[in-house]
Amino acid sequence: MFDSIDYYSPETNIFPAIAQSFAEGDLDPMALYLILDWKSSRARTRHRSRLAGIAGSFNAAVGEIAADLHAAASPEQRLGVLLTKWGFRLPTASAILSILYPDIFTIYDIRVCNALCAFHRL
Numbered sequence: 001m002f003d004s005i006d007y008y009s010p011e012t013n014i015f016p017a018i019a020q021s022f023a024e025g026d027l028d029p030m031a032l033y034l035i036l037d038w039k040s041s042r043a044r045t046r047h048r049s050r051l052a053g054i055a056g057s058f059n060a061a062v063g064e065i066a067a068d069l070h071a072a073a074s075p076e077q078r079l080g081v082l083l084t085k086w087g088f089r090l091p092t093a094s095a096i097l098s099i100l101y102p103d104i105f106t107i108y109d110i111r112v113c114n115a116l117c118a119f120h121r122l
Contacts, residue, residue, distance in 0.1 A: 015102075018031045018034070018035070018099060018100070019101070019102055022066065022100045025066075025070070027062055027065065027066035027100075028062070029058055029059045029062040032065070032096070033048065033058075035096055036048070036096075038095070039091070039092055039095040040092065043092075047092070051086065054086065054087070061086075065081075065082070068086075069081060069082075069100065075097075075101070075104050075105065078097060078101070079097060082097065091107070094106065094107050094108040094109070095107055095109070
């Protein structure tokens with residue numbers, strides 16, 4: 001699907017394809033794992049295990065997450081699903097949503113707060 005060189009810049013080489021595939025109804029488990037790895041490589045296996053514990057397997061969790069996001073009627077509900085049902089914290093949830101819905105969401109994390117000199121306690 002992708003050349004190994006694409007992984008050096010997933011923001012421009014891979015994430016648009018993931019967003020397009022998701023818009024067409026599909027979210028591949030490897031795609032979500034790549035997003036989690038990109039957001040925080042140290043936490044990717046913890047997320048994978050946690051999601052597997054919720055849904056029975058990581059693959060099942062990814063399918064349910066995709067279905068929940070597609071069923072949500074608003075951006076607020078999409079964020080709420082990731083925060084409440086799936087237990088993501090705001091920085092990871094915003095990273096996932098910024099890739100799947102790049103025209104609607106942006107990333108919220110400590111680097112953004114530091115650049116803005118604000119919003120550290122959200």
